[in-house]
Amino acid sequence: MPINKEIEEAFGWRALPEQVVAVSRWADDDDQLDALSLLGRDWRGLSCAEWNAKSDAIHHFVPAAFAYYLPSVLTLVAADPAQWLAPTDSILGMLDRSPTPAYWDDHLLGCFNDLREAEFAALANWLLFLAEHPEQTQCDDGTLGRAFDTIELLRQHFRDLHDIQSAV
Numbered sequence: 075m076p077i078n079k080e081i082e083e084a085f086g087w088r089a090l091p092e093q094v095v096a097v098s099r100w101a102d103d104d105d106q107l108d109a110l111s112l113l114g115r116d117w118r119g120l121s122c123a124e125w126n127a128k129s130d131a132i133h134h135f136v137p138a139a140f141a142y143y144l145p146s147v148l149t150l151v152a153a154d155p156a157q158w159l160a161p162t163d164s165i166l167g168m169l170d171r172s173p174t175p176a177y178w179d180d181h182l183l184g185c186f187n188d189l190r191e192a193e194f195a196a197l198a199n200w201l202l203f204l205a206e207h208p209e210q211t212q213c214d215d216g217t218l219g220r221a222f223d224t225i226e227l228l229r230q231h232f233r234d235l236h237d238i239q240s241a242v
Contacts, residue, residue, distance in 0.1 A: 077152045077196075077203045084196035085145035090114060094139040109134040117146035122157050125150065129160030133181075140185040141193070148200045155203075155210035166213060169221035175231055186228045194229040198222060 075083075094113045095106050108128035112120070125147060135143060147161045168182055189197070201222045204211045 077199055078149045080199055081145045081148050081152070081196045084190070084192040085117075085141075088142045090116065091136070091139040091142050093136055095134050096136055103134075106134045109139070112139075112143060117143050118149075120146045120150075122150050122154075122159055125159045125161050129164070132161045132164050135185075137184045137188050141188050144197075148197070151211075152200060152203055155207040158212050163212075166217055166221055169224045170217045171220065171224045173220075173223055173227060175227060182228075183231075187232060189228075189232070191229070194225055198225045201225070 091113075095109045109131035111128065112131060120143075132140065132143070132147070144165070147159055147165060150157070151159055151162050168185065171178060171182065186194075201218055204213050205215065205218050208215075
């Protein structure tokens with residue numbers, strides 16, 4: 075299945091988030107304002123130019139907004155790997171982690187907590203897609219390998235956590 079079709083099928087069920095950033099005293103922060111400017115926007119309608127102009131917005135999303143807007147970046151990069159988006163570096167940076175979950179921060183865990191199995195699979199396959207296009211992307215094998223491993227560890231972490239919560 076083409077990667078963009080897989081991403082659309084995995085994430086397409088998500089509704090527009092009602093909130094994109096946490097209420098904070100830093101509401102005038104430019105990056106937070108960039109994230110707020112996406113409120114009410116369908117992820118399918120965002121362009122490469124918009125993401126590059128609002129590249130740090132992805133760091134300020136609440137988990138539901140992160141999960142909602144993530145496929146926008148994934149599909150735009152997959153459609154044209156040579157058109158590298160700044161938020162791609164942010165996503166890869168979030169995932170380029172230690173294999174020891176004890177070292178993971180709350181931001182990472184919060185962003186990926188709500189992903190379903192199909193979404194984790196689509197994200198992992200997107201990383202494999204990037205690895206297959208090294209001449210067009212700005213990623214090295216080490217970063218992609220660690221990011222792929224982190225996705226699998228996150229998937230298992232949340233599966234175990236949800237199993238524990240279900241048992242209680």
